[in-house]
Amino acid sequence: MKILIIVMGILSLFSSCTGRKVKLTEEDKSVQNGYEVEENKSCFDHDTLSGNMFSSNKGNDTIGGCPERFNIAAFERHKKDIVDKCYEEYREILNDDTLREYGKYMSEDDVEYSILEYHKDSYLCYQKRYYKNGNIKSRGIQIIGGDMYTGISRYYSIDGKLQEEVNEDEGYLFTFEQLMHCLEEKGIYSPKGVKLLMRDFSWNGQISKHTIGDSVVYVVTYTPDGGTKSQLVISGKDGSIINKYQCVIVDN
Structure with missing residues (x-):
């Protein structure tokens, strides 16, 4: 299984x-x-x-x-x-x-x-x-x-x-604007405006903010076209990618 x-x-x-x-x-x-x-x-x-x-x-x-x-x-x-x-x-x-x-x-x-x-x-x-x-x-x-x-x-x-x-943005030097530009450069697009409610989008991911120790980060979960679900952990200070994860299939 x-x-x-x-x-x-x-x-x-x-x-x-x-x-x-x-x-x-x-x-x-x-x-x-x-x-x-x-x-x-x-x-x-x-x-x-x-x-x-x-x-x-x-x-x-x-x-x-x-x-x-x-x-x-x-x-x-x-x-x-x-x-x-x-x-x-x-x-x-x-x-x-x-x-x-x-x-x-x-x-x-x-x-x-x-x-x-x-x-x-x-x-x-x-x-x-x-x-x-x-x-x-x-x-x-x-x-x-x-x-x-x-x-x-x-x-x-x-x-x-x-x-x-x-x-809601205290401690984040890497701004929301910069984050969205960074994601678009990587081919990761999230829905905008009316498109969400009109179902005119193919987004099944999520973007959130978290803290780890004394650092603030963005966590982006997304699924590339035809790919497996992935997750990026991005520094809220300078926008560097701290970690990237992918789904793992385990056989039982």
């Missing part, structure tokens, strides 16, 4: 790393700036989904500020794309080809809402998550092809007040 084993090597020593500072591509900078601009809008709760479900206020981060809210009533009227016992969803394509996805996650003892944005030709997904009462729970920026966050993540109490800010 053949068993496929992915050689993890030193990855068993890794622990998740928080706090990092990133230099984005010009396009992703623009997208991220647009995301931050949303925080400057006035707080309101109109009966529409488009744009208004991002109703927000920079004052949300201070005591007495207007808590950012998810428009639950409007979502319930518009939901249509996915509706089942655990998850409900509504999607729309904006004028700039941004895919905006509104979601409701349901469990036996809790409900969470979300707004995710996938901008055209961007590697990033812009996320806002909300409590059952509609108040903002967290916001952050995640790479589409993995569980890696970048920029500043913010976490809020159930009444919508800012509790914590995490610099």
